[in-house]
Amino acid sequence: MTSDRGTNFVAAGVDWDAMAAVFDDEPDHGLRDATVRAAWADRLGDWLPRAPGDVLDLGCGTGSLSLLAAEQGHRVTGVDLSPDMIGLARAKLAGRDAVFLTGDAAAPPVGEQRFDAVLVRHVLWTLPGPGRVLRHWCDLLRPGGRLVLVEGRWGTVSPVGIAADRLTALLAPLARDTRVERLSDDARLWGKEVTDERYAVVSVSPAAP
Template identity: 80%
Template sequence: MTNVKGRTVAPVAWDAPDVDWDAAAGAFDDEPDHGLRDPQIRAAWAARLRSWLPERPADVLDLGCGTGSLSLLAAEQGHRVTGVDSSPVMAERARAKLAGYDAVVLCGDAAAPPVGERRFDVVLVRHVLWTLPGPDRVLRHWRDLLRPGGRLVLVEGVWGTLNPVGIPAERLTALLAPLSPEIRVERLSGDPLLWGKAVTDERYAVVAGMGHRSGQ
């Protein structure tokens, strides 16, 4: 449990399903919010992404990029994108989507992406953090991948009724509080265009600015 302003906040549920992501890659884009094939859904995500990313062209690291749908939107908006996914099949599909853009897709672990000494303006992560053990350690590592003044953009939520999994926004903001002086939570459950349907569970984005850290 974590204490936040005198209240106890439940920990993240770490019982993420054991999914063969290589096998799942073929049907992954059939989900409306994965493939973004519907023009209205695609436009809704593009608008959100535009509000989360810098106005100027930036270096964006998309961790757990899947088949590259968000990476493609970021590249279309003029950003330089590095995607990382643990599934070779997912990564290959993302490379096909991003062909012709200023983008590269790597195969590797989102918790420890294989980017060497490179630093980024944005670390973008959608529906990944809740599956990773040691979220405080992972967030510190992601923070260290940012340039001074960079930002984390984390899209997360809590799914299911009988055995809910995920990470509540309050829990995530508590984990980010020691790392970021500027945290904004944007609720996403009320926008059915993002998901292709109305949803009642908790879905949100957190944008955490890292400021200009001393000594860097």
């Protein structure tokens, strides 16, 4: 299994505060390799709104996806439960139109603010009550906003994660125009070949005209 961090810094048995200093060593975390970085930038360019808008990055970790979103002109709010991760994200996006908050991705501390996109990578599977969490995330969207979820299932003996068909079923009553993109066959995203289930789900707020 390739472990990714979740909203709780002891999620999946890992202390993410302790892992913060080495988190970006993974190719798909730090995006230090130009090919991996470009692959994620291309995907985000397709998933996020074309016009600059407000993006909420939940479980943002060290802010690698937040940085790509900011480089594409978006105003970013990042949330992570790990203070050490948040500190690194703030440093990574210093001078950018970005704010980082320590808090729970399941109930982000953003008050009444609403967003043009909510971006969440490898977090939902760590949370109890995913249906309830998805409803709350959809409520954080402006009319026509996009919910972008990057998820998967890892391992063969005792797999963990959430399958795409389960996730789309949970989203069915909450959003419209839901599409699934399979990501397992794009080695550029991960810096290596992978065989487990990795995918993105993009849904549009049902209040869109």
